[in-house]
Amino acid sequence: MPDTTARLIYRRPKPADLPSVFSIFGDPQTNLFNPAGPMTDVAQAGALLDRWLQHWEVHGYGWWAISSAQAPEHIFGFAGIAAHDYLGKQVINLGYRFAVEAWGHGYATEAAQNALNHAFDHLGLPEVFGLVRPDHTASIRVLEKIGMCRFGELDDVPGKAPSLVFRIHRDAR
Template sequence: MRPGTAWVSRTELRTDRLILRRWQERDLEPWAAVNADPEVREHLGEPLTRDQSDASVARFRDGFDLRGYGWWAVEERDTGDFVGSAGLDRVEDGLPFGGTEIGWRLARPAWGRGYATEAALAVLAYGFDTLALPEILAVATVTNIRSQAVMRRIGMTRDPEGDFDDPRAPEGPLRPNVLYRIADGAADRD
């Protein structure tokens, strides 16, 4: 088994400390709190309203229903506390590349505990082992050093030729983005 490989059910991933699972109604309130936190949203744009946050969960659920994968809710195994989200999605239209993108968003109290890396490794393993994806991408604003560090920790490599200005972002620090890539088999280096 490759590092980060998790026990997988049809819709759930388990790591040593986390459960990545389908979204439930009880997740709406803590997810809205994550999305309303200006520090969490620093590299993503304006904080979301409750309606916008709830709509994102509806899209996550639809993605699972359509493709069988997407953005999982992430909770601590020992406590059952909601800590954020991690998952895979198709790269949005309008970007200068296509493929499947990995991402994560955690509540501030979960930062600095290795949860983003742990969840991302499980998601990578699922993408390669279960979905047989040939490559997984990740993007972050140039200034999002924390996410870029996670990308490197999970074995991704920056593709400077793929760096781009996000046409969906307003002029300013959210527009310049970096692109990271990992091919199937690259995670086996550890």
């Protein structure tokens, strides 16, 4: 059963979401700050979706498929928390990616806040991290709005400026 707010529906992704994954993660505009760039074929999107589905099976949580309450069949974003490797250190990472049509409506902030609530209130996780490119000011603002603080840097992209690492502890909310 999906979780809902007044505006959004959050549900576990399913194989039928593959076209939405490819549409969003393959769009050059949604990947302006992604050093790897947009996905170029549906097989890459399928591999990502498979990783998400496996994460849900193993951990019981992960990225959600997100739609509006007015059009629940139309997925316009993906967001959530998942185990992630920060150059050899396992952390719980917050992530989100929305179609261009969903930009400017506060959906990323709402989804990110709901992911933190889920992490802390339902899963009892002690902390959540966020990784963002230093020039992605919109995403930095989202992390700051939900109470995350800059924690450090991660030199994760060869030849580029280090990514910024944000963190929030359950007790800091």
